[in-house]
Amino acid sequence: MAGLTPASISADLPGAAAEGQSKPVSRTLDAWRRFRRHRLAVVGLVVLSIIVFGVVFGKLLWPTPMSAIDFSASLAPPSVAHPFGTDDLGHDLLARMIFGGRISLAVGLAAMLVAVGLGVLVGAIAGTAAGRVDTFLMWLTDLFLALPQLPLLLLIIYLFRDTLVRLFGEEGGIFLIVVVVIGALRWMSIARIVRAQFFSLREKEFVEAARALGASRLREVVHHMLPNTLGPLIVAATIEIANAIIAESTLSFLGLGFPPDVPTWGRLLYDGRNYLDLAPQWAIFPGMAIFLTVLSISFLGDGLRDAFDPRRVL
Amino acid sequence: MSATPLLSVRGLRKHFPITGGVLAREVARVHAVDGVSFDIAEGETLGLVGESGCGKSTTGRCILRLIEPSGGEVLFRGQDVTRLDRKALRALRRDMQIIFQDPFASLNPRHTVGGIIGEALEIHNIGKTRAEREARIVELLETVGLRPDHMRRFPHEFSGGQRQRIGIARALAVEPRLIICDEPVSALDVSIQAQVINLLEDLQERFNLTYLFIAHDLSVVEHISDRVAVMYLGRVMEIAPSRELYDNPRHPYTEALLSAVPIPDPRIKRKRIMLQGDVPSPINPPSGCHFHPRCPIAEKHCSQEAPSLRETSPGHWVSCHVRG
Numbered sequence: 102m103a104g105l106t107p108a109s110i111s112a113d114l115p116g117a118a119a120e121g122q123s124k125p126v127s128r129t130l131d132a133w134r135r136f137r138r139h140r141l142a143v144v145g146l147v148v149l150s151i152i153v154f155g156v157v158f159g160k161l162l163w164p165t166p167m168s169a170i171d172f173s174a175s176l177a178p179p180s181v182a183h184p185f186g187t188d189d190l191g192h193d194l195l196a197r198m199i200f201g202g203r204i205s206l207a208v209g210l211a212a213m214l215v216a217v218g219l220g221v222l223v224g225a226i227a228g229t230a231a232g233r234v235d236t237f238l239m240w241l242t243d244l245f246l247a248l249p250q251l252p253l254l255l256l257i258i259y260l261f262r263d264t265l266v267r268l269f270g271e272e273g274g275i276f277l278i279v280v281v282v283i284g285a286l287r288w289m290s291i292a293r294i295v296r297a298q299f300f301s302l303r304e305k306e307f308v309e310a311a312r313a314l315g316a317s318r319l320r321e322v323v324h325h326m327l328p329n330t331l332g333p334l335i336v337a338a339t340i341e342i343a344n345a346i347i348a349e350s351t352l353s354f355l356g357l358g359f360p361p362d363v364p365t366w367g368r369l370l371y372d373g374r375n376y377l378d379l380a381p382q383w384a385i386f387p388g389m390a391i392f393l394t395v396l397s398i399s400f401l402g403d404g405l406r407d408a409f410d411p412r413r414v415l
Numbered sequence: 416m417s418a419t420p421l422l423s424v425r426g427l428r429k430h431f432p433i434t435g436g437v438l439a440r441e442v443a444r445v446h447a448v449d450g451v452s453f454d455i456a457e458g459e460t461l462g463l464v465g466e467s468g469c470g471k472s473t474t475g476r477c478i479l480r481l482i483e484p485s486g487g488e489v490l491f492r493g494q495d496v497t498r499l500d501r502k503a504l505r506a507l508r509r510d511m512q513i514i515f516q517d518p519f520a521s522l523n524p525r526h527t528v529g530g531i532i533g534e535a536l537e538i539h540n541i542g543k544t545r546a547e548r549e550a551r552i553v554e555l556l557e558t559v560g561l562r563p564d565h566m567r568r569f570p571h572e573f574s575g576g577q578r579q580r581i582g583i584a585r586a587l588a589v590e591p592r593l594i595i596c597d598e599p600v601s602a603l604d605v606s607i608q609a610q611v612i613n614l615l616e617d618l619q620e621r622f623n624l625t626y627l628f629i630a631h632d633l634s635v636v637e638h639i640s641d642r643v644a645v646m647y648l649g650r651v652m653e654i655a656p657s658r659e660l661y662d663n664p665r666h667p668y669t670e671a672l673l674s675a676v677p678i679p680d681p682r683i684k685r686k687r688i689m690l691q692g693d694v695p696s697p698i699n700p701p702s703g704c705h706f707h708p709r710c711p712i713a714e715k716h717c718s719q720e721a722p723s724l725r726e727t728s729p730g731h732w733v734s735c736h737v738r739g
Contacts, residue, residue: 316534
């Protein structure tokens with residue numbers, strides 16, 4: 102526990118005792134109190150809330166249709182009529198970003214959940230089973246890491262896109278395939294983190310103590326090992342959201358993700374790159390949106406990690 | 416000693432394989448525990464001493480089957496622990512518990528003290544309602560000298576001695592008969608050591624507990640143990656009643672070990688027996704008696720044949736060709 106200061110070593114001091122007798126606070130409330138002390142995390146939460154609010158309710162506040170074409174205002178810089186400017190066809194960029202943001206955020210979050218889910222599953226099984234199972238799962242992980250991802254993406258999407266679109270509709274089907282494909286190609290680092298943590302936790306005496314008390318394997322994992330993996334896991338998960346948002350834009354760029362008329366942030370960024378000199382706002386605003394989202398999620402992750410770590414003094 | 420011991424260890428062995436090469440074949444074995452036998456009577460404390468790496472802790476963990484023994488028998492109330500299936504083993508956990516050496520590593524940092532002690536109650540369904548369990552946790556905290564309001568705190572808020580008390584409360588939660596104390600005071604300050612030892616002695620009297628007390632500090636062991644077993648390189652060299660062992664050690668290794676205990680009076684000079692060389696590797700233990708390469712009184716056949724424990728005087732067992 103190097104680098105951590107004990108909160109109160111003096112449990113017998115009169116002051117500490119008085120504090121101990123004060124009204125017990127609930128765990129969640131205490132975590133919230135600790136979270137608020139983390140200034141950057143609070144800023145992250147506020148920024149992210151604004152972005153999410155804007156994306157969900159922005160349509161009501163900014164009713165300009167996203168596909169209204171206005172050639173007279175093509176490539177216009179930010180103005181009162183078009184706060185974020187327009188693209189080459191005169192689409193209002195703010196309206197497009199409000200719509201695209203929903204998809205970008207949803208893809209980022211869902212793909213992260215898929216990646217974390219798969220990663221924790223593989224990592225936890227490898228980390229507890231050890232031996233041959235572990236060797237096999239790590240081979241699998243290395244295999245996935247070594248796969249050339251782009252050709253694979255191409256293949257998977259060509260193979261399954263039509264079927265899924267038929268089953269779940271245009272947007273639903275593509276959303277599903279994008280999320281699953283991104284998630285399924287990004288679980289490896291999480292699996293490795295979880296496995297490594299489990300390897301060290303498995304030898305810890307408190308896990309041995311649980312075993313000595315008669316705890317089942319499942320209980321050991323759920324009550325003792327996973328909670329102590331939370332710190333690195335939260336950090337990795339926030340990075341995964343960022344990665345997924347960017348990966349989705351790559352897919353859209355290659356014409357494999359959402360159709361070109363669905364303006365996800367990544368798509369806007371790629372479309373705008375040809376006009377950096379004429380209309381920098383086309384790339385800057387979606388770029389800023391991705392950047393701010395990723396950054397605020399990352400700070401939020403730091404704050405959550407610290408708030409839920411009882412050893413940390415806040 | 417009563418007629419049937421509470422715990423009876425017979426020829427316990429634990430070999431850890433060392434694997435190497437592409438196919439992970441076994442290339443060597445660490446003989447951590449190499450045929451250990453002893454008995455512990457109900458209500459007794461057996462001290463288990465020896466230097467680091469001699470297999471003391473592995474022996475303790477094999478008895479609890481936290482490590483699967485490679486061979487031998489562990490009879491608890493006449494039942495062979497090594498052959499129990501998972502369900503029976505779980506039931507046995509109520510009778511045998513362990514207290515760990517490192518009070519910082521042995522408590523889950525993310526659980527409250529109440530959660531840590533309560534886990535035992537949850538696993539074994541002790542106490543039906545939450546209130547009942549809480550009352551039991553409070554009772555346990557008070558038993559080990561902590562306050563009820565400590566229940567909602569986290570382990571890092573406590574000092575080493577207090578944490579060790581929490582560990583003891585956890586072990587007591589299931590009302591065990593036997594507690595394996597794996598160097599419970601080695602990581603504590605000397606002043607705190609005495610408190611914890613006294614607590615352990617009080618508890619023993621109150622609940623009629625049986626201890627296997629593993630330690631490398633000979634003075635601590637002398638204080639708490641009824642009998643002491645000395646281990647060297649995975650084998651028991653000598654077992655005797657505590658006083659007898661300290662006053663009249665028979666095995667040359669015990670002699671050397673005891674001569675290393677400092678005397679608090681600088682005017683008293685004692686002849687230190689300096690052993691030559693280092694402890695040999697348990698991967699390739701010496702033939703015959705494990706101690707023979709360093710033994711000052713070794714004879715020819717010591718390197719050929721391993722001695723077995725022989726009773727030289729009532730209750731005093733020695734594993735030595737020369738002195739036995």
